[in-house]
Amino acid sequence: LESNPTVTHYKQYPPNTSKVYSYFECREKKTEPTKLRKVKYDKTVFYGLQYILHRYLKGQVVTREKIQEAKEVYREHFQDDVFNEKGWNYILEKYNGHLPIEIKAVPEGSVIPRGNVLFTVVSTDPECYWLTNWVETILVQIWYPITVATNSREQKKILAKYLMETSGSLEGLEYKLHDFGYRGVSSQETAGIGASAHLVNFKGTDTVAGICVIKKYYGTKDPVPGFSVPAAEHSTITAWGKDHEKDAFEHIIKQFPSVPVSIVSDSYDIYNACEKIWGEDLRGLIEMRSADAPLVVRPDSGNPLDTVLKVLEILGKKFPLVENSKGYKVLPPYIRVIQGDGVDINTLQEIVEGMKEHRWSIENIAFGSGGALLQKLTRDLLNCSFKCSYVVTNGLGVNVFKDPVADPNKRSKKGRLSLHRTPSGDFVTLEEGKGDLEEYGEDLLHTVFRNGKIVKTYTFDEVRDNAKLKESELEDLLL
């Protein structure tokens, strides 16, 4: 009952409106100067609706007490009686507090080009026409999991390209971008949603909350969908004192002899740590480690590309390099690097490109990303928008839309919508109910929610399957 701005809308629709039909899309931005954005985000990953349905929309969402509470809150908030008490009581009485709306959506994990309908919402009871846009605020928050999953997948494409080019295989791709974002998001709930969205594409995470969301709202066949390794933080190094960095390092690698262990090495001087401590004092201990249990050196400050290159150079002088089948340099399997500072989609591209130029294989490195992965995103990145496209008033269906003169990008779609595949395999959104003509075959939007019940769900495995990189995408990347 907390979706405020729509509180007064039930009074604003035309009289005798019996149906309001709205849809959600990631609008295309046709007139955007592409030089401002290096990454185009042509397609989006649809993800996160199931969480919202389970958590906020299914079952009995109103009770007499909640209606009373809302009435009082809104009376104070508006200093007036504008709350639609009658409308909510109707829902309580007729539907036992279940929402009489129907939501049709593209399967979760689907990768769909911008500018297509992703889900539609319509009221199923003429008395509740106002409900469609009441749920807008809550549903539009799907922008977040969609955007995290999409941005994460675009980074996967970058990593896939350079990994393939510099090593000839995609082995380990799913662990190349680790989620470090738990502390940098705005709340516990955001952490859960965002981290789960990243796990659509990858398997490495430190944001435990994401795994909980997946287990609770999606389910996987494996016990957990995400993994981590022991790792140091600055406090576990600095607590030993400035003159004891080597003791700290030694202690920690000995604590974890048979699994990978990541050790942050820039508390005082990353280059000295790499050259003197890892490269000399503790070299013997590192060489003893197996390929399954490498030491992963972690720089955490300075210009990301410069630091990575310099660290690789120093380690390359201290440890015996090999040249792989593609002619790129690889550190011995018992030592690797993870760059977890300042990583976003742009710096990621810069670093892997820089490494390639200097003949370093991407096998050597993994990345961690925090704020850029889970927080530095807004609804504007993919222009996520929810708009009314069709109403029934006085028994007549009317296609409606907005078309502001000052911004053609903000124009919305008209009428009832459906999503189809063309014979050539592209996606197309049909407007104005044209999907009924069956020219393009079945509607890809499936009913997932009706009158308070979730009628179709996806497992996280299905989501991952739908979102995986396609052969054709990989081919395009390597051109």
Place this chain on the structure above:
Amino acid sequence: MMAAQDFNFLLATDSYKITHYKQYPPNVSKVYSYFECRRKKGAQFNEVVFFGLQYLLKKYLAGPVVTEEKIQQAKVFYQMHFKQAVFDEEGWRKVLEKYDGRLPIRIKAVPEGKIIPRGNVLFTVENTDPDFFWLTNYIETMLVQMWYPITVATISREFKKILAKHLKATTGSLEGLDIKLHDFGYRGVSSQESAALGGAAHLVNFCSTDTVAGLLMAQQYYGCPMAGFSIPAAEHSTIISWGKSREKDAFECLLDQFPSGPVAVVSDSYDIFKACKHIWGDKLKERVMERSEDSALIIRPDSGDPAQTLLEVLKILEECFGSSLNSIGYKVLPSYLRIIQGDGIDLNSINEILEKLRDEGWSAENVFFGCGSALLQKINRDTLNCAFKCSYVEANGRGMDVCKQPVTDPSKGSKRGRLSLRRNSDGFIETVERGAGKPEEDMLVTVFENGTILQEYTLDEIRKAAQLWEEDVSPSQHNKEDSTTLEIHQKCIMNGVH
């Protein structure tokens, strides 16, 4: 006050922290850490509003947060997540046995609402029992999320400074300042919980919002029954559902439905300028003029360049309805007519818009602003460089000041030793390091100890502490030629004593 029952505190941390109890030096008995918004050269914001800790304490940290069930759940989970047994089951069981599941931690913090210059300690965390040295940084992940309410409250206050400056300059007073910036951010934020927390943080400085969750947060965690207000408003669907040829009917319906209070009507569905000129300014002109100052029509543009659109709209409305001059000589629309600009607003654009309005002779009283993502989402931990770092440990009965000092980035250096916050003899706030601070001068207050919240603040108190100062409001202080003023202002925000 007890923390959420179904929330498993043991799972609310970065995975790697599970492994840290094995990494500290032997015989460590205390880990002491602190939180600050680091100073950064050339940073846009010099001071921050401290807000939000009480929410975290009440929701997640207070009372018994450990149960045997949660320990078991965590154990099973981490076994699968790390593919090995690395979870410190014994350590957590000790919390359960010794303290009934309450956290043996002490947190000292600046009072909420206080305005503190960057680069100062804002809160400290330490274990109160030597067995639990590992707990201090286990809760870092959760506590660092303080960056969010601090940053929203700070940005919101920066908006307030800009609005105050222009309001004072074009009307001579600050009347209505606290409803000048309306929170439109609910849909553009990443989750319901963030909406609540961000919404509440905005309400530290303003009292107009559409983010209802923020009101409920303020009520539940900060003792304010109703922290913010709103007005009936249209959205595009309630206009376009009438059909393109019936925009006037849609507008009229709104005037009819809400005759006795302000009502905001989005007017750009098709053509904002025609809507203002032909519908509001002509077909419905009389209906508009019937309204009083208390039931003003507030026209809402929602596309196009904000400043240009506003100026054009003002021009059209002036032609249709006239304008008068206020006591300072700036133009004001008739009191039944106002505008709200809720699209494309951020700190830069709002200043630009108000300056352009002023240049054209328009008073700031004519316009309200709505802000969505720039207020609640377009911020991150780097906006104010929020960080949590260990600064002091005790091992083998001896204390040691510690810090990081990366040669690759001096701005990432951290403070040393036990810290306190004080107002020095010049009246400026500074952090004293190395345990050299005098307890009686320390502004940090113990707010949490061993599972109990010891100090609470109400939103009223917080609002009072976060009020704007004279120098934020008076235009003369923004005179760049006055170097002494600037010097004093900068001294105010210098870092602490090393």
